[in-house]
Amino acid sequence: MNSPRTHEPRTPHVVVIMGVAGTGKTTVGPLLADRLGVPYAEGDGFHPEANIAKMSAGTPLTDEDRRPWLDAIGEWAHGRAGLGGVVSCSALKRSYRDRLRASAPGLVFVQLTGDRKLIEARMTHRQGHFMPTALLDSQFATLQPLQADEAGVAVDVSGSPEEIAERALSALHGLGQ
Template sequence: MHSPLVIMGVSGSGKTEVGAALAARLGAIFKDADDLHPLPNVEKMTAGVPLTDEDRWPWLRLVGAELAAEHPHGVVVACSALKRTYRDAIRAAAPSTRFILLRVDPSVLKERLVQRPGHFMPVSLLTSQLETLEALETAEAGMTVISEGGIEAVTDQILANLREGHLAIPAGNNQNER
């Protein structure tokens, strides 16, 4: 069984497209954490109001539960997971989860968001997401990938890193040791 994977980053970074492509290539299940948001969260974001940590905790518990659920062929979840504390909450439910941060130039992000009419996440919240984003720390199991060159190129890069073992748990990062 594959370790659960979270494709993370700000809105417009390509989480859903890359996550779905990666899951397909791995033969894993794909889930979009946006689908797990409680209705009040969606309503807030649709209105252009950034979520608070209090808004996010119930959602993050649902994401963690999905990652911890039995998925015989693995699971890939697209989830912003912007802060270390959010990733820690997810790992509390699913300790073997690995995170893949998609990085994109802010001007490209803005362009991508403008081209997504009807999505509940407005361009106006991009700045707050970029300010909230905390890069993966060396003690976190994961990697950062520049999300450019198309979905296949990004997926190829992730798969190459997976084959090379770049998502192993770093020494001293065993959840049982904390």
């Protein structure tokens, strides 16, 4: 269900919805994109088949596995420069975010955060996703939260997807985005 746009973008930045598996990137991303009036791209769609097979088998990806994925997302974001867009990408490490910014300077990050138990419960109830709950601990262990010198905001994932999208939109507007 799409709700009407409540705000128009002030500047056409590309926003990366980031966070560990199960935070709602795939649900919140399209809602935020709709409110901003820009296209949404699902980050999982940029993964090579080998990465999906590895994660489906419960094996965490290595930095080397992630490079072509991050580069593909960075290429998409670069193509949206000046036009705006929203893309989901876990972007768990600073080095991953730096790699994305190297392809598409000016990215803005929305880090979805929340209680591990809540996130695990949401992962347990979702259907048809390749990421098993068993990899959640490795995701939290890898996570490097946004740093003060990175353009972005942290948004709590408690509440409905619509509430989370509205919090993200408000936080982005607070940054002047």
